[in-house]
Amino acid sequence: MTIEDCSAARQARPVPDTPTNVLQQLSMKGKVVVVTGASDGLGYAAIEAVAEAGADVALWYNSNDVAIQKAQELAKAHSIRAKAYQCEVSKVDKVRSTIEQVVADFGRIDVFVANAGMAISKPILEQTVDEYKRQMEVNVDGVFYCAKYVGEVFKRQGKGNLIITSSMSAHIVNVPVDQPVYNSTKAAVTHMGKSLAREWRDFARVNIVSPGFFDTKLGASPRVVNEAYRMSALGRQGHVKEIKGLFLYLASDASSYQTGSDTLIDGGYTLP
Numbered sequence: 001m002t003i004e005d006c007s008a009a010r011q012a013r014p015v016p017d018t019p020t021n022v023l024q025q026l027s028m029k030g031k032v033v034v035v036t037g038a039s040d041g042l043g044y045a046a047i048e049a050v051a052e053a054g055a056d057v058a059l060w061y062n063s064n065d066v067a068i069q070k071a072q073e074l075a076k077a078h079s080i081r082a083k084a085y086q087c088e089v090s091k092v093d094k095v096r097s098t099i100e101q102v103v104a105d106f107g108r109i110d111v112f113v114a115n116a117g118m119a120i121s122k123p124i125l126e127q128t129v130d131e132y133k134r135q136m137e138v139n140v141d142g143v144f145y146c147a148k149y150v151g152e153v154f155k156r157q158g159k160g161n162l163i164i165t166s167s168m169s170a171h172i173v174n175v176p177v178d179q180p181v182y183n184s185t186k187a188a189v190t191h192m193g194k195s196l197a198r199e200w201r202d203f204a205r206v207n208i209v210s211p212g213f214f215d216t217k218l219g220a221s222p223r224v225v226n227e228a229y230r231m232s233a234l235g236r237q238g239h240v241k242e243i244k245g246l247f248l249y250l251a252s253d254a255s256s257y258q259t260g261s262d263t264l265i266d267g268g269y270t271l272p
């Protein structure tokens with residue numbers, strides 16, 4: 001960028017034609033939302049939130065096929081379309097074909113929540129190279145593959161919204177368990193998301209959710225839980241229902257001026 005580029009007069013882009021009523025802004029009626037890792041935990045909270053607000057939903061799972069039953073239940077409860085898809089996010093061809101299948105089934109993708117993740121929490125001197133590679137291929141490569149192929153859909157549509165579930169472990173060196181590789185995977189996808197917010201500025205928004213400890217399978221393990229209570233200003237782990245509002249807000253038109261953000265939702269864990 002040159003000084004001349006910076007000083008050239010700019011036309012403001014138009015404000016989006018969204019409702020002024022905030023409850024109407026939060027409506028997801030007519031929108032199609034994909035969430036990876038949607039069978040349970042934070043991913044199911046995200047999909048349940050947008051389904052309750054009227055979105056049609058695609059639940060991606062890897063090993064936990066309860067997503068199939070949950071999709072049927074959501075469709076019935078909220079009079080929406082809902083379908084489950086098996087997709088191992090570290091397999092690039094599977095990610096690409098599953099995105100194509102969702103577009104074939106639903107016609108478009110408005111919001112994609114790259115939420116699937118895993119951890120093998122060990123100090124690096126005890127971590128095997130295979131364990132390192134597995135965390136990288138699920139947590140980093142998986143988000144990259146999802147972003148790359150859903151980004152093509154967003155660009156074609158001229159519109160899109162990517163949300164990445166990162167972690168407070170992208171902000172801090174989480175204690176008391178040393179887990180440098182997991183922490184690094186989350187720092188990588190946080191910065192990937194911010195970088196994409198700029199790259200996709202003409203057609204899509206990208207935001208990051210950074211949870212602290214939530215009571216899920218990836219939440220505080222028995223050897224960590226006491227520290228999770230001590231460090232959190234609120235003295236506990238989060239309940240999955242407490243992250244639904246954040247996912248809905250970021251997925252909806254209520255956040256239409258928000259891109260490149262990284263929201264900590266950690267009960268005050270990272271305050272000290």
Ligand SMILES: NC(=O)c1ccc[n+]([C@@H]2O[C@H](COP(=O)([O-])OP(=O)(O)OC[C@H]3O[C@@H](n4cnc5c(N)ncnc54)[C@H](OP(=O)(O)O)[C@@H]3O)[C@@H](O)[C@H]2O)c1
Binds near residue numbers: 039042117
């Ligand atoms: N809970 C916390 O305290 C916490 C804190 C910070 C960040 N996070 C992040 O939040 C996200 C969701 O975790 P969670 O807490 O909800 O735990 P969870 O219930 O164990 O969810 C993890 C999800 O990731 C999916 N997944 C794992 N490996 C996958 C793969 N190779 N391909 C496709 N999907 C895969 C799992 O799918 P299947 O079950 O179908 O295999 C599962 O649904 C993760 O990215 C995690 O790092 C969690």
